[in-house]
Amino acid sequence: xxxxxxxxxxxxxxxxxxxxxxxxxxxxxxxxxxxxxxxxxxxxxxxxxxxxxxxxxxxxxxxxxxxxxxxxxxxxxxxxxxxxxxxxxxxxxxxxxxxxxxxxxxxxxxxxxxxxxxxxxxxxxxxxxxxxxxxxxxxxxxxxxxxxxxxxxxxxxxxxxxxxxxxxxxxxxxxxxxxxxxxxxxxxxxxxxxxxxxxxxxxxxxxxxxxxxxxxxxxxxxxxxxxxxxxxxxxxxxxxxxxxxxxxxxxxxxxxxxxxxxxxxxxxxxxxxxxxxxxxxxxxxxxxxxxxxxxxxxxxxxxxxxxxxxxxxxxxxxxxxxxxxxxxxxxxxxxxxxxxxxxxxxxxxxxxxxxxxxxxxxxxxxxxxxxxxxxxxxxxxxxxxxxxxxxxxxxxxxxxxxxxxxxxxxxxxxxxxxxxxxx
Numbered sequence: 001x002x003x004x005x006x007x008x009x010x011x012x013x014x015x016x017x018x019x020x021x022x023x024x025x026x027x028x029x030x031x032x033x034x035x036x037x038x039x040x041x042x043x044x045x046x047x048x049x050x051x052x053x054x055x056x057x058x059x060x061x062x063x064x065x066x067x068x069x070x071x072x073x074x075x076x077x078x079x080x081x082x083x084x085x086x087x088x089x090x091x092x093x094x095x096x097x098x099x100x101x102x103x104x105x106x107x108x109x110x111x112x113x114x115x116x117x118x119x120x121x122x123x124x125x126x127x128x129x130x131x132x133x134x135x136x137x138x139x140x141x142x143x144x145x146x147x148x149x150x151x152x153x154x155x156x157x158x159x160x161x162x163x164x165x166x167x168x169x170x171x172x173x174x175x176x177x178x179x180x181x182x183x184x185x186x187x188x189x190x191x192x193x194x195x196x197x198x199x200x201x202x203x204x205x206x207x208x209x210x211x212x213x214x215x216x217x218x219x220x221x222x223x224x225x226x227x228x229x230x231x232x233x234x235x236x237x238x239x240x241x242x243x244x245x246x247x248x249x250x251x252x253x254x255x256x257x258x259x260x261x262x263x264x265x266x267x268x269x270x271x272x273x274x275x276x277x278x279x280x281x282x283x284x285x286x287x288x289x290x291x292x293x294x295x296x297x298x299x300x301x302x303x304x305x306x307x308x309x310x311x312x313x314x315x316x317x318x319x320x321x322x323x324x325x326x327x328x329x330x331x332x333x334x335x336x337x338x339x340x341x342x343x344x345x346x347x348x349x350x351x352x353x354x355x356x357x358x359x360x361x362x363x364x365x366x367x368x369x370x371x372x373x374x375x376x377x378x379x380x381x382x383x384x385x386x387x388x389x390x391x392x393x394x395x396x397x398x399x400x401x402x403x404x405x406x407x408x409x410x411x412x413x414x415x416x417x418x419x420x421x422x423x
Contacts, residue, residue: 004119005128007176008112011169012135015075015108018165020143021150022082022158026098029155033091043098045344050102051109052340055333058107059114062329063195067115070329072173074107079166086159106336114332115177117321122384125318126266126274130259133313137256196324201331206271207323209380210316211338213275213373217312218342220282220366224350225251225305228362229289236359237293247302254306255313262310270382271319278311279374286367290360312373322383342369 030040061070078101085097112132120128150157201207230244237243266274285304288297320335346369350362 001124001128001131002119004177005116005124005131007172008116009131009135011071011075011112011172012132013139014165014169014172016136016139017143017146018082018139018162018169020140021147021165022162023143024147025151025155025158028151029159030091030094032155033094035091039091043095046095046099047102047105048340048344050099051106052102052337052344054103055106055110055337055340056330058103058110059329059331059333061107062111062114062332067111067118067329068173068177070107071111071115071177072170074104074109074111075166075170075173077101077104077107079163079170082159082166083163086156086163106333109336110329110333113317113320113336114324114329117317117324117332120321122322123267125321126271126314127260127263129266129314129317129321130263130310134256134259137252137259141252141256196331198330198334201323201334204323205376206319206380206383207331207335209275209373209376210319210323211335212376213279213312213316214335214338215342216279216282216370216373217309217316218339218344219346219369220286220342221305221309221312222339223343223346224286224362224366226347228347228350228354228359231354232289232293232359232363233298237295237298239295243295243298247298250299251302251306251309254303255309258307258310259314262314266315266318267384270384271315271322272377272380272382274311274315275319275377276374278308278315279370279377280308281305282308282312283367283370283374286363286370290363290367293359319380319383 026043027040030043058070058074081097081101081104085094085101088094088097116128116132117125146161147158150161229247233239233244233247262274281304285301285308288301288304292298316335320332324331346366350366353362353365
């Protein structure tokens with residue numbers, strides 16, 4: 001595993017623990033300015049919305065300036081805006097500064113994922129993705145615990161701690177990623193400079209399946225689970241709010257244990273079966289809470305969420321890495337936007353269904369969204385074995401491998417290119 005993967009995982013941990021620290025403080029700090037619950041929630045939504053609308057611009061910056069520059073600039077951008085938000089003197093200042101932070105977050109995420117996919121070959125892409133996601137997960141588990149304690153001291157303190165953790169992440173990126181070995185350079189300068197356009201990517205069935213799968217992930221795992229499940233526990237199951245935390249802990253622990261084994265599965269068995277399994281597991285979790293409000297069914301559903309999250313957090317990203325040639329900032333940005341769109345729209349749709357029908361209707365509709373990912377994955381080519389298109393006859397893939405191009409668009413096999421180059 002290239003050392004850059006471990007550096008990126010460390011940066012992800014620093015970012016996630018800081019985000020987790022500030023998460024409990026945001027609504028409390030907003031309420032200190034005398035605003036209502038909706039206005040307090042808008043501070044969180046503003047960050048997510050700006051992250052979504054600026055992602056494609058972040059992708060263009062990656063294509064023009066490079067991953068390392070944009071990654072360091074993005075983390076530093078969020079560090080400054082977050083620290084200033086901690087010193088905000090009005091609700092409007094807090095809202096605007098958190099919205100500005102969303103732009104930096106988009107820059108960081110697109111740049112980090114794009115760089116991650118370029119420093120590893122197809123043989124290790126799943127495991128690298130799992131390690132990177134593990135950094136986020138570990139930081140996300142630790143952050144809220146620290147954040148809750150700091151919020152008791154002052155709701156401003158977590159903002160400064162978050163800013164400091166982001167500054168550390170920016171320094172790590174600047175120092176330890178000053179020189180990186182990009183795998184796609186091994187096949188030659190011309191190929192390293194070649195880039196996959198959005199048009200080419202959209203022409204690839206595997207990329208389209210990854211987008212739809214990522215949309216379902218954002219809708220169900222990042223959106224509905226965070227916004228509606230806590231209400232379902234208290235109002236639907238009629239149990240204490242502590243069971244929300246227990247269920248989320250079960251889900252996170254299962255996901256953490258499975259991330260690296262799932263990465264190995266993605267690298268050895270394939271991306272397509274992993275996407276199918278992850279989608280079906282997540283859909284089963286939603287169906288469980290659709291038809292049952294019993295506590296054991298809820299805990300089982302949270303465990304299945306953890307399994308589904310592990311597969312869906314690794315496999316679609318590996319597919320994008322297989323599809324992209326060279327700097328793929330915009331292709332990665334659209335992939336990230338699909339999850340952000342799901343996390344924004346999903347809670348709104350599910351909330352309306354819960355208000356007007358029932359919790360079961362909201363969870364059932366979410367299961368219906370999740371089914372589209374496995375359906376498209378069944379029809380997609382297995383990108384793990386797809387050859388990278390090359391110019392010279394000496395580097396053509398064996399006849400036994402599927403041909404690239406056509407409806408499947410530009411895919412790549414780093415192992416094939418490496419073997420051919422050595423000849």
